[in-house]
Amino acid sequence: MDDQKKMIALLERRGVRVEQIADIVFRLQYPYHPQLTLQDCVESVKAVLTKRDVQYAIYTGVALDELAEQKLLPEPLQSIMEKDESLYGVDEVMALGITHAYGMIGLTSFGYLDKKKIGIIRSLNDETARIHVFLDDLVAGVAAAASARIAHRQQG
Amino acid sequence: MDDQKKMIALLERRGVRVEQIADIVFRLQYPYHPQLTLQDCVESVKAVLTKRDVQYAIYTGVALDELAEQKLLPEPLQSIMEKDESLYGVDEVMALGITHAYGMIGLTSFGYLDKKKIGIIRSLNDETARIHVFLDDLVAGVAAAASARIAHRQQG
Amino acid sequence: MDDQKKMIALLERRGVRVEQIADIVFRLQYPYHPQLTLQDCVESVKAVLTKRDVQYAIYTGVALDELAEQKLLPEPLQSIMEKDESLYGVDEVMALGITHAYGMIGLTSFGYLDKKKIGIIRSLNDETARIHVFLDDLVAGVAAAASARIAHRQQG
Amino acid sequence: MDDQKKMIALLERRGVRVEQIADIVFRLQYPYHPQLTLQDCVESVKAVLTKRDVQYAIYTGVALDELAEQKLLPEPLQSIMEKDESLYGVDEVMALGITHAYGMIGLTSFGYLDKKKIGIIRSLNDETARIHVFLDDLVAGVAAAASARIAHRQQG
Numbered sequence: 275m276d277d278q279k280k281m282i283a284l285l286e287r288r289g290v291r292v293e294q295i296a297d298i299v300f301r302l303q304y305p306y307h308p309q310l311t312l313q314d315c316v317e318s319v320k321a322v323l324t325k326r327d328v329q330y331a332i333y334t335g336v337a338l339d340e341l342a343e344q345k346l347l348p349e350p351l352q353s354i355m356e357k358d359e360s361l362y363g364v365d366e367v368m369a370l371g372i373t374h375a376y377g378m379i380g381l382t383s384f385g386y387l388d389k390k391k392i393g394i395i396r397s398l399n400d401e402t403a404r405i406h407v408f409l410d411d412l413v414a415g416v417a418a419a420a421s422a423r424i425a426h427r428q429q430g
Numbered sequence: 431m432d433d434q435k436k437m438i439a440l441l442e443r444r445g446v447r448v449e450q451i452a453d454i455v456f457r458l459q460y461p462y463h464p465q466l467t468l469q470d471c472v473e474s475v476k477a478v479l480t481k482r483d484v485q486y487a488i489y490t491g492v493a494l495d496e497l498a499e500q501k502l503l504p505e506p507l508q509s510i511m512e513k514d515e516s517l518y519g520v521d522e523v524m525a526l527g528i529t530h531a532y533g534m535i536g537l538t539s540f541g542y543l544d545k546k547k548i549g550i551i552r553s554l555n556d557e558t559a560r561i562h563v564f565l566d567d568l569v570a571g572v573a574a575a576a577s578a579r580i581a582h583r584q585q586g
Numbered sequence: 587m588d589d590q591k592k593m594i595a596l597l598e599r600r601g602v603r604v605e606q607i608a609d610i611v612f613r614l615q616y617p618y619h620p621q622l623t624l625q626d627c628v629e630s631v632k633a634v635l636t637k638r639d640v641q642y643a644i645y646t647g648v649a650l651d652e653l654a655e656q657k658l659l660p661e662p663l664q665s666i667m668e669k670d671e672s673l674y675g676v677d678e679v680m681a682l683g684i685t686h687a688y689g690m691i692g693l694t695s696f697g698y699l700d701k702k703k704i705g706i707i708r709s710l711n712d713e714t715a716r717i718h719v720f721l722d723d724l725v726a727g728v729a730a731a732a733s734a735r736i737a738h739r740q741q742g
Numbered sequence: 743m744d745d746q747k748k749m750i751a752l753l754e755r756r757g758v759r760v761e762q763i764a765d766i767v768f769r770l771q772y773p774y775h776p777q778l779t780l781q782d783c784v785e786s787v788k789a790v791l792t793k794r795d796v797q798y799a800i801y802t803g804v805a806l807d808e809l810a811e812q813k814l815l816p817e818p819l820q821s822i823m824e825k826d827e828s829l830y831g832v833d834e835v836m837a838l839g840i841t842h843a844y845g846m847i848g849l850t851s852f853g854y855l856d857k858k859k860i861g862i863i864r865s866l867n868d869e870t871a872r873i874h875v876f877l878d879d880l881v882a883g884v885a886a887a888a889s890a891r892i893a894h895r896q897q898g
């Protein structure tokens with residue numbers, strides 16, 4: 275199984291399908307590119323998931339989420355993760371690492387998604403049975419990156 | 431006239447009042463802090479305007495806007511500024527310099543404002559008689575910073 | 587024990603004393619401020635360690651280092667951490683989160699320390715008995731922040 | 743004349759040759775890649791100069807340097823630029839915009855160059871007859887980006 279497939283499998287294990295990320299990308303970019311299809315967005319998300327920086331961020335963030343679910347983190351980190359403490363910003367810092375490579379458009383899209391919590395980001399944020407402190411931001415980071423990728427391609 | 435007053439005068443010359451920036455801050459923060467008053471937001475904007483980094487960014491961005499209005503910039507920069515070329519991102523990079531000091535909350539609020547263009551940011555963006563390539567982003571940067579400042583204070 | 591003392595104890599458990607971080611700060615800032623004492627640098631490091639963002643980053647990074655030592659991380663993250671894989675950049679992204687609040691000076695000092703690996707940063711990087719994938723960058727981040735803090739104070 | 747050639751001509755007008763930037767890249771990357779040639783570095787610098795974000799940053803920064811030489815900037819910006827005021831950080835913020843697209847390696851190399859001022863960066867910084875407030879940082883940004891580009895290619 276190649277790295278991209280491993281990523282997709284990992285995200286599915288955590289309850290996120292590529293199409294759900296693509297759906298966010300579509301909602302961000304459709305107003306600017308009326309010919310855009312959902313399939314274009316799926317491809318852009320998959321392209322982002324081939325990047326090593328993105329894979330490393332997802333491996334690390336998901337590991338922290340899963341270790342918190344298994345109550346394996348040292349205190350006070352375990353409690354911070356269980357409460358999804360609003361001042362904890364390591365999740366956002368890590369996710370922003372994903373969008374950096376896509377310039378300012380990626381950065382501002384991430385900021386927008388972080389606030390609006392569209393689609394699967396909202397679902398992850400609201401789910402209480404599992405811990406998704408990092409995953410919601412990582413998904414926003416991937417969506418912002420895939421969205422910036424489309425913006426750059428269409429314009430250039 | 432002290433530096434903060436000079437800033438306020440400069441912004442007014444370009445068509446932006448402190449209250450209009452404070453209004454954006456209020457709309458960003460009111461949902462989280464129901465006791466917040468517009469006066470609190472005015473004070474937070476004024477505090478941000480005392481920061482040297484913020485002043486330097488505003489002096490530089492407004493100078494570029496005004497030099498473009500006077501057609502004093504070398505080509506191709508003059509044409510880029512007149513068209514408010516959408517791929518030109520120096521304005522956003524410069525404005526983000528303002529919010530960096532206020533952590534991730536500042537960064538994500540800037541991204542949100544950059545997309546939603548609330549209040550005076552929208553007016554600056556739509557005005558055609560003058561050139562505001564930098565000013566709309568600088569105002570978003572100041573509003574995001576003032577908003578993050580309130581978020582940090584209320585929580586800490 | 588207050589938060590700052592907990593931080594100092596945590597760093598000591600991982601082999602880093604505040605004075606060793608202060609020593610890096612001194613070497614960065616002494617050329618510009620001949621009156622600077624090592625005690626000034628100790629105080630600046632301690633002030634940085636009171637910041638919540640800094641504490642959260644250190645808790646998270648040290649937890650990952652310790653979980654890797656205990657072989658509790660999922661693959662491929664466990665192997666990446668054991669090899670201190672040079673393309674893994676999550677440690678640097680997380681550490682940069684610390685210096686953001688101290689403006690551009692913090693950012694460029696971090697870049698310098700990341701390359702030169704002065705003092706305790708070098709020792710952490712070279713130690714093979716324990717895993718310090720995150721800690722070397724976190725120490726660089728704290729030193730860069732404490733250094734920027736001195737630069738801003740002396741000038742303003 | 744295409745955009746890349748225009749960039750090269752613009753830099754030469756300001757006293758910077760591509761080979762001088764490539765020389766910095768070589769000194770940064772040679773320790774890690776002994777097969778690296780100066781010609782590889784020239785090509786990497788040229789590739790960076792084809793990026794629109796990079797071109798926009800250079801057009802803007804050089805315009806500000808030249809307008810300052812012509813004493814066309816409004817006060818207090820004119821005086822700040824003439825003194826190369828050390829707290830003015832807009833030049834570094836703008837230059838960092840160049841390296842963002844090349845990930846953390848670009849960012850930390852920029853920090854290193856900003857501090858060490860190798861080769862032509864030092865010459866620009868020391869020249870007193872002309873104003874290079876922005877150009878020294880832009881050159882550091884391009885060198886850091888070209889350096890990160892080589893690091894990514896060699897490793898991946």
Ligand SMILES: [Ca+2]
Pocket residue numbers: 365366406407408409410411
């Ligand atoms: Ca989160």
Ligand SMILES: [Ca+2]
Pocket residue numbers: 521522562563564565566567
């Ligand atoms: Ca703008």
Ligand SMILES: [Ca+2]
Pocket residue numbers: 677678718719720721722723
């Ligand atoms: Ca490391």
Ligand SMILES: [Ca+2]
Pocket residue numbers: 833834874875876877878879
């Ligand atoms: Ca400079």
